[in-house]
Amino acid sequence: MEREIVLRTKGIGKYFYDPVKFKVLDDISFEAYKGEFLTLIGKSGSGKSTLLYILSTMDTDYEGELFIDEEKITGQKINKLATIRNKNIGFIFQFHYLLPEFSCLQNVMIPALKLGKYSHQEVEEQAYKRLEILGVKDQALKPASKLSGGQQQRVAIARALINNPKIIMCDEPTGNLDSKNTQIVFDIFKQIAQEFHQTIIAVTHDIDFAKASDRTIELADGKIISHGLVK
Amino acid sequence: MKSVNTEIALTHILARKRQTLVASMGVAVGIAIYICLNTLIIGTNRYSDNAIFKTTPHIRVYKDDQISQPLSKDTSQKTGTIVIVNPKISNISKNLINPVKLVNDIKNKPEVTAATPMVTANIFYNNGKSQLTGVGWGINIIEADEMFDIQSTWVDGNMRTLLNTPNGIILGVGIADKLSLKMNDNVSIISSIGVIKLMKVVGLFKTSNSVTDKSKSYMNLAAAQQLLGEGPNYVTDIYVEIKNPETAPQYASVISDLTGYTTEDWKSANELFVAGKKIRAVMFLFISWAILLVAAFGIYNILNMTVSQKLNDIAILKANGFSGKDVVRIFVMEAMIMGIIGTTIGFLLAAIIVNLLSRIYIGADLGYFPIQFELSVSLTGLGVGMLVTFLAGYVPARKAARVDPVAIFRK
Numbered sequence: 001m002e003r004e005i006v007l008r009t010k011g012i013g014k015y016f017y018d019p020v021k022f023k024v025l026d027d028i029s030f031e032a033y034k035g036e037f038l039t040l041i042g043k044s045g046s047g048k049s050t051l052l053y054i055l056s057t058m059d060t061d062y063e064g065e066l067f068i069d070e071e072k073i074t075g076q077k078i079n080k081l082a083t084i085r086n087k088n089i090g091f092i093f094q095f096h097y098l099l100p101e102f103s104c105l106q107n108v109m110i111p112a113l114k115l116g117k118y119s120h121q122e123v124e125e126q127a128y129k130r131l132e133i134l135g136v137k138d139q140a141l142k143p144a145s146k147l148s149g150g151q152q153q154r155v156a157i158a159r160a161l162i163n164n165p166k167i168i169m170c171d172e173p174t175g176n177l178d179s180k181n182t183q184i185v186f187d188i189f190k191q192i193a194q195e196f197h198q199t200i201i202a203v204t205h206d207i208d209f210a211k212a213s214d215r216t217i218e219l220a221d222g223k224i225i226s227h228g229l230v231k
Numbered sequence: 232m233k234s235v236n237t238e239i240a241l242t243h244i245l246a247r248k249r250q251t252l253v254a255s256m257g258v259a260v261g262i263a264i265y266i267c268l269n270t271l272i273i274g275t276n277r278y279s280d281n282a283i284f285k286t287t288p289h290i291r292v293y294k295d296d297q298i299s300q301p302l303s304k305d306t307s308q309k310t311g312t313i314v315i316v317n318p319k320i321s322n323i324s325k326n327l328i329n330p331v332k333l334v335n336d337i338k339n340k341p342e343v344t345a346a347t348p349m350v351t352a353n354i355f356y357n358n359g360k361s362q363l364t365g366v367g368w369g370i371n372i373i374e375a376d377e378m379f380d381i382q383s384t385w386v387d388g389n390m391r392t393l394l395n396t397p398n399g400i401i402l403g404v405g406i407a408d409k410l411s412l413k414m415n416d417n418v419s420i421i422s423s424i425g426v427i428k429l430m431k432v433v434g435l436f437k438t439s440n441s442v443t444d445k446s447k448s449y450m451n452l453a454a455a456q457q458l459l460g461e462g463p464n465y466v467t468d469i470y471v472e473i474k475n476p477e478t479a480p481q482y483a484s485v486i487s488d489l490t491g492y493t494t495e496d497w498k499s500a501n502e503l504f505v506a507g508k509k510i511r512a513v514m515f516l517f518i519s520w521a522i523l524l525v526a527a528f529g530i531y532n533i534l535n536m537t538v539s540q541k542l543n544d545i546a547i548l549k550a551n552g553f554s555g556k557d558v559v560r561i562f563v564m565e566a567m568i569m570g571i572i573g574t575t576i577g578f579l580l581a582a583i584i585v586n587l588l589s590r591i592y593i594g595a596d597l598g599y600f601p602i603q604f605e606l607s608v609s610l611t612g613l614g615v616g617m618l619v620t621f622l623a624g625y626v627p628a629r630k631a632a633r634v635d636p637v638a639i640f641r642k
Binding site (some may be wrong): 049053056084085093097098100101114115171 | 235238239242243245246403452543544546548549550551552553554555557636637640641
């Protein structure tokens with residue numbers, strides 16, 4: 001069955017210059033499909049996080065080409081990239097990274113308000129819905145800094161989902177969560193991919209987490225050593 | 232609908248109320264002092280201009296002394312005649328010819344608001360054996376009052392009495408004291424050419440200048456003409472008042488061309504005063520901007536600190552699709568909010584200070600402190616305050632916009 005490609009890279013390479021010139025990524029070419037739960041694994045220093053930041057459009061200093069939804073991203077202006085990120089990409093980080101002065105609800109709403117597609121009231125409804133799916137609706141009006149780590153991570157996931165992005169990118173999403181919360185996050189990811197057909201690209205070093213995903217791409221020394229099985 | 236940038240800026244501001252207030256107070260003090268100083272300088276300038284215009288006309292038309300010319304100008308030609316030259320001030324009458332027409336011509340100029348003929352005579356005031364020298368101003372008292380506001384210096388008597396008393400004289404209080412003269416006393420006046428005239432004291436005036444009070448007197452134009460042994464067509468000066476005193480130096484030459492006589496504007500007659508005014512203006516400008524600069528640094532400092540503390544938040548915003556422009560807007564808006572709070576408080580503070588200052592009694596002919604609320608200065612102050620805070624906010628905002636989210640997330 002031919003599946004729709006959401007993200008594609010062609011020969012991506014990147015150098016670090018400090019302290020000496022060093023090639024972190026070498027000729028990375030792969031595709032990610034719609035509704036796929038993709039994990040990137042590799043040892044520390046294999047370049048998996050570096051690759052994720054290139055895919056996220058935040059890092060523009062690389063060679064090769066990146067396509068999202070068959071639109072060429074490489075070479076776009078920084079402001080255009082910000083709009084693309086806002087619309088197409090949701091982020092989940094290891095250290096949850098919520099804005100501490102804002103309530104959970106506001107944190108979830110901010111990307112949608114920036115998108116400006118819906119009214120303030122509609123955005124609020126959507127945000128409540130996301131928080132409900134993630135089981136943290138009762139925490140909505142608390143300041144983000146007052147929540148536990150697992151709860152904060154779920155709010156961050158709700159924020160990543162608010163604009164219905166095509167791709168959700170995660171950097172060690174379960175890195176500092178206990179096994180119970182890890183399971184919750186994992187189940188949510190499965191649900192996102194299967195029910196909402198959004199693509200998840202997660203960098204992880206948790207082998208169990210990777211094994212349970214749809215496909216695992218393994219990196220070593222800046223090269224892809226295994227593409228995994230496309231299910 | 233409130234934009235999301237505004238919402239973020241407001242949340243940041245509300246999360247750090249005390250810092251915002253401190254930065255705002257810096258601006259408030261700066262703006263208050265800026266407005267106060269500038270109001271003060273306008274007030275004092277207005278007062279001192281008025282003081283100058285009580286004795287000096289905007290433009291004075293007179294016939295200048297001329298140095299006598301040799302009969303034969305060209306000594307290089309070998310005519311065989313040698314002329315010995317000893318130049319002196321030529322003994323020509325200082326009369327302005329046909330003064331009535333001149334005054335009318337000047338009055339017809341659109342810029343001119345008033346013009347009045349004058350005769351000044353050097354005179355001696357005598358009472359018994361005591362004698363004082365001074366200057367008698369022969370004037371049309373009504374016109375001169377309009378120009379110099381003589382009435383405000385009045386101590387005793389009525390201005391109209393002079394009109395009805397051909398030999399009336401109005402003395403400075405210094406003369407009256409020294410010669411122990413009272414109202415309605417007679418005083419004998421001797422002019423520089425020896426004409427003696429008995430005059431009646433119909434008024435007394437007191438200015439802020441004691442030398443003036445000890446020498447000056449006003450009398451009717453005709454009386455002054457008589458003292459100089461001249462007829463009713465004899466006028467030595469024409470005093471001109473124009474709409475905008477600041478243009479007097481330029482307009483003086485217009486009047487000079489019109490009349491053919493020498494003109495002197497009030498600025499060249501009072502160069503020391505004009506220079507003093509300029510020095511004051513520069514000094515006050517310097518002080519007020521220095522204080523504003525300090526206030527601006529307060530805002531810059533606090534925003535700079537905020538940006539450094541919020542590197543994480545900025546990276547998150549950027550990851551979520553906020554562009555550099557959005558980040559600049561957020562932080563500039565925070566600066567502007569501090570600026571608005573600051574300038575508003577500063578404006579109110581200035582209004583209170585100006586009000587208090589205006590109640591301080593100074594005395595003399597000054598009365599109360601010469602300060603009053605100046606709308607234009609306050610508006611400039613508000614504008615300057617906003618400009619300064621914008622610039623102080625823009626620099627750290629640019630720094631925030633340049634934050635590289637990848638560098639932050641990778642730490």
